[in-house]
């Protein structure tokens with residue numbers, strides 16, 4: 001190693017620990033959804049100059065610490081949780097400074113009046129409403145839709161009974177987080193409607209179906225959402241729904257002597273299940289021209 005270089009400022013840690021904490025103390029669950037990054041500064045030069053890791057608190061350990069301290073202390077606020085994390089790391093050998101950062105995603109309660117109220121949420125900030133109008137000669141077609149409607153149930157979701165082969169490792173579960181970002185397109189059979197009222201009715205029907213359905217699979221939930229949309233607005237002939245299964249993995253805290261209790265989750269971003277279905281009103285003829293150029297399932 002040449003002595004003509006000196007190591008300048010440096011820090012290291014684990015970036016973007018996606019942490020979801022479900023407080024189940026009352027029937028109305030409380031959800032905290034954070035993206036936490038940790039950075040340590042201190043006496044770590046030898047790792048850079050000599051590959052000597054004797055002082056290096058592994059970034060994997062830093063990640064585990066996020067989830068373990070979330071279990072122990074809860075996540076009342078991003079600031080409060082980061083203070084807990086910083087307090088932990090500042091006490092460790094060789095650490096002279098820390099930088100703990102978090103983004104928090106806000107959720108609103110949904111499904112009031114359904115059995116899912118209390119454990120069903122939609123990401124605040126909301127979805128994007130979409131629309132496509134096409135003409136072909138004298139004919140006019142209207143497709144409405146939405147994308148980015150992010151919804152989550154902190155209980156009331158199971159997944160079991162699926163085939164097991166030699167590559168199957170997924171355990172069956174009778175209680176998991178179900179979360180998705182809904183994209184939907186629906187075809188109207190009219191060109192004369194109160195479009196805002198129809199949109200509001202379809203969105204509300206889908207959200208309430210998501211909240212109110214005790215889910216045995218995302219497939220079943222999607223079907224319930226589509227059927228609810230068709231029930232809500234008779235002028236809709238069919239609805240296409242595309243839903244990524246935004247997996248939330250219960251973090252194994254047993255190596256740290258803690259039982260998770262369905263409270264601390266790692267929100268994974270990929271890979272994800274992708275479930276897509278069209279729900280059609282029986283007996284209504286297809287109209288492929290309405291869908292020309294509308295993105296197919298993707």
Ligand SMILES: O=c1[nH]c(=O)c2[nH]c(=O)[nH]c2[nH]1
Pocket residue numbers: 159170216217218219245273
């Ligand atoms: O609701 C689900 N549907 C699936 O098809 C599936 N596959 C999987 O691994 N998890 C899930 N969850």
